[in-house]
Amino acid sequence: MACPGRFPSVCEQHGNFLLVVARRSGRVLVKDSTSSHGQANWIVSSHSNGPPRRRIDVAGGHLKLPVMSMAEQPRGVLRLSPGGWTVSRCGTFAALSLSLLVALPGGATPANRAALSAHYDRFLVQELKQCSTCHRPGEVKDPQTLEEFPHNPFGHRLKLLGDELRAANRPADLESRLIRIAGEDADGDGFANEMELLLGHEPGRSEDVPTADELADIDGLRKEFEAFLASYRWRPFDSVERPKVPDARDPGWVRNPIDAFIAAGHGSHGLKPRGEAPREVLLRRVYVDLIGLPPTPEEQLAFLADTGPDAYERVVERLLNDPRHGERWGRHWMDVWRYSDWAGWTDGKQVRDSQRHIWRWRDWIVESLNEDKGYDRMLLEMLAADELAPLDTNALRATGFLVRNYKMLSREQWMEDTIKHTSQALLGVTIGCAKCHDHMTDPISQADYFRMRAIFDPHHVRTDRVPGEVDRDRDGLVRAFDTLTNNLTPLLVRGDERHPDTNRLMSAGVPAALTGATSLARTGGALEAAPVKLPYLAAQPDRREFVRHDVVADAERTLEQAKETLAGLVKEEQEPKADKVAEQELLVVVADAKLAALRGVLAAEILEDSGRKGSADWTSAATAAERLQRIAARAQTKLDLHRATVALAAAQAKVDEAGAAATGEADADSPERKKAKEKLEKADKELESAQGKLAEAEKALASADEKLDAEPSTAYKPREVQSFPEESTGRRLAFARWITDPANPLAARVAMNHVWLRHFGRGIVPTPTDFGRGGRPPSNPELLDWLAAEFMARGWSFREMHRLLVTSSTYRMASTPDEANAAIDPDNEFLWRMNSRRLEAEAVRDSLLFAAGGLDSTMGGPEIDHELGLVSKRRSIYLRLAAEKEVEFLRIFDGPMVTECYERRPSVMPQQALALAxxxxxxxxxxxxxxxxxxxxxxxxxxxxxxxxxxxxxxxxxxxxxxxxxxxxxxxxxxxxxxxxxxxxxxxxxxxxxxxxxxxxxx
CATH class of the missing domain: 1.10.238 (Recoverin; domain 1)
Structure with missing residues (x-):
């Protein structure tokens, strides 16, 4: 929205605060639009060189305004607190660089509530520039040095006031003294020091005083600003409130409240909506939007022949319940949540962009949408299923959202990606921008960033076994869990992991400015997380019954394979070598003994898990297990001895052969003789090694025989199983519950904006991952708030909202142009027609296959090799998508990028036509x-x-x-x-x- 009157070279809102620079005078006004800070809520300043560049932040209920030097170097931060303006030392340079700050009582006059002038640059900052060479961010070596600058008009006063306060045993820090000086009148002219600086006058010169016109100008600015504030509608960090639905200007066109909001925009801008699209066009549109495929000829003809008043609505209902709907919208949300398949190993064994088996998260997304699980439940499971439902393997798949960011060799990058993309995808804010310094445009401090990091710091990833497979590399359930429960999260100076500030350990929390009316508003954003006691089988997943069954079945398969191999050797037509048969016979014995020992161990283990350790049954089972393990160990040593004996014989044969060659008739100095001697030396070493291994095997067999004859014992060796913490921090669950709190200002708005974007080609907020000041304002904030409120009221149901959107008159409009409307709204910002959109890459490929009837409708399962993209008939959602591993055909049509793909940017280029031809x-x-x-x-x-x-x-x-x-x-x-x-x-x-x-x- 444009600023009224002379407001406009700069006009920005930051949470509850607005920064305005007057076009005529260059003065700056900052206004707190809430009443929580009493009367101390606005600031006006001027700059001799035109409107100063400024940023403001609101964090922890405070507004912070950096003061710029003449060289535009950030020098410090003003902070608005309930008592007035104070100084913060969390700016880019130390707060030492501030010359003056204001902290006046709420009852002061508006003029006296005005704060620091940008003209402070003229007579103080130049002398303070050198401070940056000694005073690095976050540290002030000697605040008293401010008193020593000869041109500082308040240097002497600072020193005297310091002595006075220390003598009275009162705080004498630099901030406290500057606050006092701000309200003093250095030259006795009736104007506070702060006021004179504000208006470009020098304190200390009684003849240099503000004029009546200047004071009137300030008051005029304040009134103009308050009028502007009253008309400024978009407040993304306030909790959602359902706006009143506008009265229908054309009841015949308005089918539901969405149309009423859109029609209000038409009326206020003199626009006339286009008529309904032709039935064939509308049918294809809704098919592609809801299932990603066009209607078949039979479905087209049936719809054209259906003259019922609800013919279209019945089509919509059928599509919303079609399993292909989950695949279509699953791919959309996979864009937003940055789905990536495993890209394999790089040098150094680092996993890139994901983990094996993350396809289970993709299947969870599709299934959740098809069952209309509810977005709030989906978020809870994605962020904290391991704390919410620790034994629900279906829900645990959802934590692939966290797993996707995993980096083996860079924990720092892993955490950075997690914070950045969680905040952008779910909250529509760029919290990641505050890693190295306070956010440049939004009310998010660097401390807020690390408070949010503390939420995720304890978590790690693991792979649990799944039924039917004991090898977790071949298949498994990859999931998140808390393991680093005692991790401390220090603030990193300048965001550098090499410089942690161990004196600033951050507790888990979220930016206070984003808390809205949630319960965290009263805690300043601090999370109220309670540790979660996990079930035994969540901490010991390999003790689940199906795992025991599978390991026994695997041992049985090993035994059967050994027996089949032995039988095959015996049946060979050629005479097999005796040592080969003997080894296979021993392999059968070993496999049989290990299977028996495993069964014995499991029997004892089950009794232990049921709390019967020490009972007679357990003693008997444990003793049997230990005895069976001795037998298996002896069988293994016999196999090892046999192999060592065979290896020794082979080594001796090599020595004999090499020795004969070395002592042959060839000349002793010939190359052949030298080569033979080298070969003999190598064979001798191999023989020596084989003799040593044989001796070790004989010793091991003797030891096994002794153990076999030893006294019975219950000290069997337990299975090697995965073991994890029995308690989780509960931080991610608390965070997820805050996000899904109906009072959260962002979650529902952001989700609905994504849905609108994919139905209409443009989001109501054009920057879907930045609802803050770095983004663009919404075209229809009331509509977005109504959609968010309705979304939550309908149980966070995407299906309900899809139905509402696609049955509206707004959605059904034709996309054909209109000269009169285009002259008023050339960009169709107010939706007087439907936007035409390019088909996404996956829909292009799938439609090609579907047209010829060859599309394979099989759902789910492991990803398909991207190299098979032109051959496979499966839907594109199932093709591998990973770093440097994507289907070239999809890439040409602007397929998703794994780094981030919150909104696809379609292109038109010759390669696309070539690919289709x-x-x-x-x-x-x-x-x-x-x-x-x-x-x-x-x-x-x-x-x-x-x-x-x-x-x-x-x-x-x-x-x-x-x-x-x-x-x-x-x-x-x-x-x-x-x-x-x-x-x-x-x-x-x-x-x-x-x-x-x-x-x-x-x-």
Whole structure:
């Protein structure tokens, strides 16, 4: 919204604060729009060189205004607290660099409530520039040095006041003294020092006083600003309040409240909405939007023939309940939540961008949307399923949201990515910008960043076994859990992990300015997290019954495979070597003994888990297990001895062979003789090693025999199992509950903005990951707030909101242009027509496969190799997407990037047309479809009609039919009129339709 009157070279809102620079005078006004800070709530300043560059922050209920030097170097921060203006030492340079601050009682006059002037630069900052060479961020070596600058008009007063306060045993720090001096009148002219600085006058010169015009100007600015504030509607950090639905200007057009808000914008801007889109266009639009595929010809004709008043609504209901809806919108949310498959190992064994088996999170997303789980529950599970439902393996898949950021060799980068993308995706704020310094535009301090980091610092990732597979590398459930429960989170100086400030350990919390009306508002953003006691099987997942069953089954398979191998050796037609058969026989014995020992251990383990350790049953089971382990160990030593004996014989044979060559008839100095001697030396060393291993094996067998004859014992060796903490911090669960609190100002707004963006091609807030001052304001804030409130009222149901959106008149409008409307609103900001949109990469590929009937509808499962992208018939959502591992066809059509893809930026480039004309995928599908249509068409006109319906989901116009028929019937000179030539032309026509704008566009 534009600022009124002379407000406009700078006009920005920061949470509850607005910064305005007057166009005429260059004065700055900062206003607190709440009453929580009493009367001390506005600041006006001036600058001799025009409007000063400024930023303001609000953190912990405080407003902070950096003061810039003449060289535009940040020097310090003013902070507004309930008692007035004070100084903060968390600016880019130490607070030493401030010359003056204001802290006046709430009852003071407006003039006296004005604070520091930008003209402070003229007579103090130049002398203080050198401070940055000694005083690094966060440290002030000697505040008293401010008293020693000869040109500081308050230096002497600072020193005297310090002596006075110390003598009275009162605080004498620099801030306290500056606060006192701000309200004093150094020259006795009736104006406080702060006021004179504010208006560009020098304290100490009684003849240099503010004029009546200047004071009147300040009062005028204040009144203009208050009028502006009353008209400023967008307050993203306030809790959502349901706005009143505007009265319907055209009751015949308004189908639901969405239309009422949009119609209000039409009326206030003199716009007339376009009529409803043609039925074929609308049908394809809603099909693509809800399931990512076009309607079949049968579905098109059925809809066109259905004259019922609710025909469209019934189509919408069917699509919302179609399993393909979860796949379509799952891919959208995978963009927002930065889904990435595992990219493999880099040098140094670092995992890039993900973990194995993260596809289970993708399946959870699709399933959750199809069952309409509710966004609040989805967020709870993604952030803290391990604390909320620690034994629910279906819910635990959701923590892939956290797993996705995993970095083996860089914990710092891992945490940075987690904070950055959690805040942007779920809250629409760029908290990550406050890692190194206070946020430049939003009310988020560096301390806030590390408070949020403390939420995630304890967590790590692990892979649990899944039924039917004992090898976690082959398959498993990758998930988050808290393990570093005693981790402390220090603030990092300048965000550098090499410089932790161990004197500033941060507790878990969120920026106070974002707490809205939630319970955290009273704690200043501090989380009230209670540790979560985890069930035994959550801490000991390998003791679950299916794991025991699977390890036994695996041991049984090992035994059976050993027996089959032995039987195969015995049946060989050629005489097998005796040592090979003997080794396999021993392998069978070892496998059998290990299986028996495993069963014995499990029997004792089960009794222990049931609390019966020490009972007679347990003693018997434990004794048996220990005895079976001795037998298995002896079997293994016999196998080792056999292998050592065979190896020794082989080594001795090598020595004999090498020795013969070394003592042969060749000349002693010949190259052959030298080479033979080297070979003999190597063989001797191998023989020596084999002899040593044989001796070790014989000793081990003797020891095993002794143990076998020893007294019975219950000291069996337990299975090697994963063991994890029995308690979680509860921080992530508390954080998730704060996000899903209906009073949270951002979660519902951000989610609805993403949904609107994907239905209408542009978000109500055009910057979906930045609802703060770094982003752009909403086109219709009341509509967004109504959608957010309705979303929460309907149980955070995406299905309910999709239904509401796509059944509105706003959604049903045609996308055709209109000159009169375009002259008023050329960018369609107020939605007088539907926006045409490019089809996303996945929908392009899937539509190609679907047109020819070859799309594989199988849902879920591990990712498919990206190299098979042109061959596989599965939906694109199941193709591997990882760093440097993506399907080239999808990349050409602006497929998602794994780094971040909150909003896709469509492009139009020649490679796209080439891919739809020459790629293996397009050529194959065109040939297949042409063959199908030729077999079912009576003539070329019928072929053309069917082709249009299959590819473009509409009937051809008469002119299009004629052009296509002429193309099919045309023959190149001197070419034969063969069936093959006709079929090639049919395939070429399909390729032309694949390149038609209506194929790659949602109208």
């Amino acid at each position: 020459n790629s293996e995928l397009a050529l194959r599908e065109a040939t297949t479809l042409a063959g199908q249509l030729a077999a079912s068409s009576d003539d070329e006109e019928s072929f053309v009609t069917q082709a249009f319906r299959r590819v473009l989901a509409r009937a051809p116009q008469a002119e299009e039919t004629e052009l296509c028929r002429e193309f099919l019937e045309a023959r190149e000179p001197d070419s034969e009129a063969s069936a093959d030539a006709l079929q090639r032309r049919r395939s070429h026509l399909i390729l032309v339709l694949f390149n038609h704008n209506d194929f790659v566009t949602v109208r």
